[in-house]
């Protein structure tokens with residue numbers, strides 16, 4: 001059976017034509033799906049014969065919601081879903097002044113092994129399909145009754161380790177016949193898989209790119225992120241520069257601050273040196289404590305001082321506002337199953 005939420009409009013057209021129907025019917029079916037319809041009989045402008053055929057050969061994949069946690073302070077909701085094969089994933093709905101946003105997972109588990117991250121404890125289970133990434137947004141819209149206009153791919157998983165499905169997801173959500181979410185309202189966050197940064201610049205120059213940096217020397221970064229062995233700073237930073245030059249877009253560098261590891265004045269100065277002359281912005285994130293990581297967080301005051309050093313050296317920097325901290329929905333706290 002085909003999950004229709006995996007299909008881009010062109011693929012939907014091919015399918016509908018193979019069912020002996022004209023291509024324009026694909027647009028109708030596609031737009032019903034992204035209006036949130038999950039029953040073919042609700043597609044009132046689609047002929048009965050096609051609705052029956054679709055019901056026989058396809059389905060509209062849903063996620064089974066196992067748990068919703070609602071923040072008492074800021075409207076954040078954290079969802080735990082079960083996939084068809086029993087794997088579980090999480091996503092987080094957040095309210096901002098500029099509108100609603102969802103942080104989605106791109107894989108069940110992750111094999112990147114970042115030491116401060118709860119999502120990688122059991123390694124990679126599997127890649128998510130485009131439809132499974134998309135359904136996280138659709139289920140949150142159905143649950144909240146609110147439209148979501150912004151997406152960050154920053155939940156469990158390394159999106160560039162599942163590039164093809166993430167690419168299909170981006171094309172589906174951006175389609176004007178469906179959700180019509182602008183590429184500029186979407187951010188993809190990577191731990192720094194260099195060849196994929198190049199491909200991303202080529203295929204999605206409008207989508208925002210965030211890079212998890214977290215360290216200013218190979219020693220520090222490598223101790224937190226195993227990926228640094230394969231793509232050390234003298235490979236990653238030039239790739240980032242090339243990205244900004246090719247796309248004209250600013251990169252956001254995510255920098256999780258860990259007490260006594262990467263939070264000194266010297267770290268701030270080195271960070272400014274690494275990023276000098278690049279179109280970029282630094283997002284400082286005081287570590288969200290994951291009990292078993294053994295790392296300790298920094299105060300917001302220290303994060304503010306670090307930001308000031310960066311600013312004084314011409315590097316724009318902000319300290320991330322914490323949403324959903326009371327329900328462990330903050331960055332680096334997503335985990336499988338609890």
Ligand code: SF4
Pocket residue numbers: 110111112113114117118119120155156157158191
């Ligand atoms: S921080 Fe991201 S890339 Fe690193 S292990 Fe966690 S989910 Fe994977």
